[in-house]
Every structure is written in C-alpha cells, then in structure tokens.
Amino acid sequence: MISKLRNGTVAGLLISSLALGLGTVAVMSAAPAMAQSAAEKAAVDAAKAKGDVGEQGDGYLGFVKPSTDQALAAAVAAINAGRMAVYRDTAMKTGVSLEAAGQATAQQLFARLPPGQYFKPLNGDWTRKT
C-alpha cells in the first residue's frame, strides 16, 4: 500500500517535473533569442551613431566603412536576415516583390534617421544626413 502510494507520488512528481522541464525549455528558448536581438540592436545602434553602419536604399544595413568587428558583422547579418523575413511577409501581404518591400521601408527609414547618421540611396553613395 505504501509502496503503491509512493509509486503514485513518484509518478506524479515525474509528470510535474516533466511539465516544469518543458516549460523551462520553452522559456529558455524564447528568452535568449529576444536578449540576443536586443544586444544585436544595441551593437548596431552604437555603430550607426559612430557612422560605421548605415541604412541602405534596399532596406538593409550596410557598412559605411570596413570593420574588423566580428560581433558587429554578426549583428548586422542577423538583423538583415530578420528584416528580410518581415519584408517577405509584407511583400506577400501587399502583392509586391521582396525588393519593393525593402525599398519602401528604406524610404521611411531614411526619413526617420537622426541627423549625422549615414544612408546610401539606391545607385548612390553613402551620405551623411544633415
């Protein structure tokens, strides 16, 4: 009787710990992704403020000057990949091409770019916003 109860308790504990474990896994997989992109955003924002990274006419980030910063390069690549995904969504929703969605976004990003930061129009050179 006792052993049966104990077994039942153990099983209950196992199930609850399994559920807890699953919950933890779910939280853990969501949390680093968010933290990572926030860190990437911070790195890119700092580089934009320094004039090392700027906004391109195609809707993606680009290097105004060559950089050896590997972490920054990874951050730029990650954000550009994320942008491509949302451009694809918008393109599908509005029935335009992926390129058009990126270019449309670039127009708005240029407009809201703080003075002193760089943008590169399609077929143009890096320009410092005044």
Place this chain on the structure above:
Amino acid sequence: MRSWAMLCAAAFAGGIGLAGCTPTVRVEVAPINIYARLDANVRVRLDQEVQTLIQQNPNLF
C-alpha cells in the same frame, strides 16, 4: 548663296550622321528602384504596411 545653303545642308546631314553614329549607351544601373514604379494605390497600401512593420519590430529597425 547657293554654296552657303549647300554647306548648311552638308553640316546638317553631317550632324545627323554624327548623331546617328554616336553610340547610345543605355545602362540600366542596378539595383533598380522597383518601389518608385509601383502603382500609386499599391504604394499607399505598402507604405501603411511598412509603417506598422517598423513599429512592430523595434529590434530590427
């Protein structure tokens, strides 16, 4: 007077000939601005979607 007219005609023909020979280089500079060529209605809709997209993705923009 007649020679002047002929000279004029020759110059004119020469001009045309020269223009005809001038190679017209049409280079479609890539990347092409596709956005600018969109239908106005589509562009308005796209602009609204883009505004939302920027606001909803603070980690990307």
